[in-house]
Amino acid sequence: MSTTRRRALLASTVSAACLVAVGSFVVVSTHTAPVVSSTRAVAVAGAPARVEHADARADTRTDVHADTRADVHSDARVPVREQVVSGPLGSGDRSGAITFAYAGDSITARPDSWLHALEPDTRFHAVGGYAHSGYRADQVLAEIGPVHDADVLVVELGTNDVNQAVPTATTIANVDAVVRRVGAEHVLVVAGPPSDWTTSRWGADRRTGQVVLSRALERDAAEHGWSYTDPFAAFRQHDGAWVRGTSPDGIHGTASTNVGVARAMATAITEASR
Numbered sequence: 001m002s003t004t005r006r007r008a009l010l011a012s013t014v015s016a017a018c019l020v021a022v023g024s025f026v027v028v029s030t031h032t033a034p035v036v037s038s039t040r041a042v043a044v045a046g047a048p049a050r051v052e053h054a055d056a057r058a059d060t061r062t063d064v065h066a067d068t069r070a071d072v073h074s075d076a077r078v079p080v081r082e083q084v085v086s087g088p089l090g091s092g093d094r095s096g097a098i099t100f101a102y103a104g105d106s107i108t109a110r111p112d113s114w115l116h117a118l119e120p121d122t123r124f125h126a127v128g129g130y131a132h133s134g135y136r137a138d139q140v141l142a143e144i145g146p147v148h149d150a151d152v153l154v155v156e157l158g159t160n161d162v163n164q165a166v167p168t169a170t171t172i173a174n175v176d177a178v179v180r181r182v183g184a185e186h187v188l189v190v191a192g193p194p195s196d197w198t199t200s201r202w203g204a205d206r207r208t209g210q211v212v213l214s215r216a217l218e219r220d221a222a223e224h225g226w227s228y229t230d231p232f233a234a235f236r237q238h239d240g241a242w243v244r245g246t247s248p249d250g251i252h253g254t255a256s257t258n259v260g261v262a263r264a265m266a267t268a269i270t271e272a273s274r
Contacts, residue, residue, distance in 0.1 A: 083109045083133035086143075089116075094125040098273045100188075101147035102126060103140050103178045104156035106133035107193055112255040114231065117262035124269060129153075129182070136160045137174035146183045151273045153184035154265070158192055158217065159251075162209035165202040168216045175220065188272040189221040190265075191230035194242040196250025207240045227272035231264035 083106060102108055108115050108131035115131070118124055128147035130140055137157040147153070155178060161171040179187050192210035200206055214230065221228035230236075235246040235257055242250060246257040253261060 080106070080133045083111070085109045085115065085129075085131045087128055089119050089126040090122070090124075092122055094122055097123055097125040098152065098269060099125050099127045099150050100152040100154055100269055100273075101150035101182050101184055102129035102131055102154045102156070103144055103182065104129075104131035104154070104190075105135050105140070105159050106252060107159060108154075108156050109133045110252060112258055114258050114262040114265050117255075117259050118266060121266065124266065131156075134160055136164060136166060137171050137178065141174050141178050141181065144178060144181060146181060148183060150182065150184040152186045152188050152269050153179060153182045154188045154190060154269065155179065156190040158213045159210070162192065162204060162213055163200045163202065163206055165200070165204040165209075168213055171213060172216055172220050175217070176224075179224075179226075186272045187221070187224070187226035188268055189217050189226055189228045190268075191217060191228070191232060193232045193251070193253070194236040194240055194247070196241045196247065211240050227268065229264065229268035229272075231261045231268065234260060234264075 085102070085108065102115055104115070107113060110116075110133060113131075115126065119126065127149050128145075129150075130144040132140065132143065135143075140157060155175055157175055157178065158171045161174075175189070191214040195207040195210050197206040198208070218228045220226075232253075235243050235253060237243055242253075246253055248254055
């Protein structure tokens with residue numbers, strides 16, 4: 001074979017190899033493209049579901065955030081959806097104690113709440129009730145039942161109604177329904193807590209809303225002859241925000257703040273029972 005022919009044959013072989021390589025690359029690219037495209041299609045098609053899931057988590061977004069930050073200051077490490085209290089609390093001899101029921105949200109249900117801070121005090125006995133973090137007044141109403149042996153019903157509700165822009169009149173109507181359902185002889189209505197938050201995903205001004213609701217609760221209590229208390233007064237600034245250092249998240253009090261709230265609640269429960 002001549003040198004010229006040998007070179008021509010070699011060039012042909014190299015060209016064929018290059019075509020095979022390019023063909024392989026094209027095949028791989030053609031094969032992978034639908035996979036990438038398919039993944040994007042799933043992401044786009046799944047977007048509404050993911051948004052809804054995100055919205056569901058956002059319902060308690062601030063509470064979840066609060067739990068994370070509160071861990072630094074307290075033992076409130078229980079996931080928000082599991083912060084539920086129901087039934088009697090307290091042990092030991094409670095004979096002669098003032099019996100009370102409770103209806104509340106996270107301000108009452110959290111592990112470091114005023115309710116749990118008051119629990120060791122044998123002058124009081126929580127004999128029943130229901131409190132659930134993140135719940136509105138209507139949701140607590142759906143869960144709570146009669147507590148016939150309670151001298152006082154403590155109603156701490158409305159914070160999540162404000163957050164979710166529930167009309168104040170609706171919240172008041174549900175609070176009244178809770179009172180009727182529990183059936184305690186005396187009722188103690190609790191003011192809404194301070195708030196550092198002036199917005200919510202429902203478009204509510206949480207700070208202003210708490211002030212508006214608290215005034216409505218106070219009027220409602222007066223109209224029914226119930227007691228009313230603001231156990232957060234010492235921790236509330238003039239603009240409705242928490243006093244600096246008394247809240248880890250702008251929504252709930254710290255563990256030490258809640259001890260102070262519990263003291264105020266003890267006095268208010270005692271006075272309401274008379």
